[in-house]
Amino acid sequence: MTKSQLIEAVSERINLPKKRAEDIVNAVFDTMADALVENRRIEVRGFGSFSIREYDARMGRNPRTNEAVEVDAKKSIHFKVGKELRERVADVEN
Amino acid sequence: MNDVMNDNTVTKACIIDEVYERVNALQEEESEQVITKKEASEYVEAVLETMKDELARGQEIKVSGFGKFEVRAKGRRMGRNPRTNVEIEIPARCVLRFKVSQVLKDRLNGKR
Numbered sequence: 001m002t003k004s005q006l007i008e009a010v011s012e013r014i015n016l017p018k019k020r021a022e023d024i025v026n027a028v029f030d031t032m033a034d035a036l037v038e039n040r041r042i043e044v045r046g047f048g049s050f051s052i053r054e055y056d057a058r059m060g061r062n063p064r065t066n067e068a069v070e071v072d073a074k075k076s077i078h079f080k081v082g083k084e085l086r087e088r089v090a091d092v093e094n
Numbered sequence: 095m096n097d098v099m100n101d102n103t104v105t106k107a108c109i110i111d112e113v114y115e116r117v118n119a120l121q122e123e124e125s126e127q128v129i130t131k132k133e134a135s136e137y138v139e140a141v142l143e144t145m146k147d148e149l150a151r152g153q154e155i156k157v158s159g160f161g162k163f164e165v166r167a168k169g170r171r172m173g174r175n176p177r178t179n180v181e182i183e184i185p186a187r188c189v190l191r192f193k194v195s196q197v198l199k200d201r202l203n204g205k206r
Contacts, residue, residue: 001148001153001154001155001156002155002156002157002158003156003157003158006141006144006145006148006155006157009144009148010137010140010141010144013140013143013144014136014137014140016137016140020117020129021137023117023120024113024117024137024138024140024141025141027112027113027116027117028109028113028138028141029157029159029160030116031104031109031112031113031116032104032109032160033159033160033198033201035104035108036198036202037198037201037202039102040102040103040104041102041103041104042103042104042105042109043103043104043105044105044106044109044142045106046142046146047142047145047146048190048192050192052202074203075202075203076194076199076202077161077192077194077198077199077202079161079163079190079191079192081189081190084146085146085149085150085190086189086190088146088149088150089149089150089152089165089188089189089190090187090188090189091150091187091188092150092151092152092165092188093152
């Protein structure tokens with residue numbers, strides 16, 4: 001499912017005009033992205049939590065040339081699935 | 095961001111408040127109907143429930159500029175209870191994985 005399909009599904013689910021559903025979905029993800037960029041964590045019961053992980057600069061190696069390269073310090077996002085969703089996803093047959 | 099969010103954790107209630115403000119800020123420009131707090135709450139719940147239903151069907155969700163949620167199958171394996179040291183079988187199951195988008199990763203690292 002892409003974001004536009006999510007917008008469509010939300011619009012159908014609660015009978016909301018598509019334009020409004022689009023504004024809502026965009027606002028949800030913009031809000032979450034902005035919060036993470038501000039170094040905040042997000043916790044949504046039943047869904048999951050997002051937190052920032054910081055990694056120190058380190059020396060790495062280019063596996064092709066075997067050359068040592070410095071890898072900059074960086075931040076990334078860790079997602080931990082919530083209990084309810086974890087249990088629902090665990091039962092998926094695929 | 096909003097001062098309602100006073101500690102460092104953004105909860106669902108914070109997201110609802112922020113969505114309420116952002117969506118209504120848009121409406122003023124477009125002279126459309128504003129939404130109430132209660133509606134904002136229903137709409138945010140609808141987004142989350144739709145996402146959960148989709149993932150519970152094993153489908154992935156890709157949100158450009160944010161990231162991708164995907165359901166992955168994990169094989170059965172033997173595990174051990176670290177307290178009792180008793181071996182137990184961990185059955186095959188599916189897990190949810192989130193991969194942050196390059197755009198958000200760059201924003202996080204001040205590249206954009």
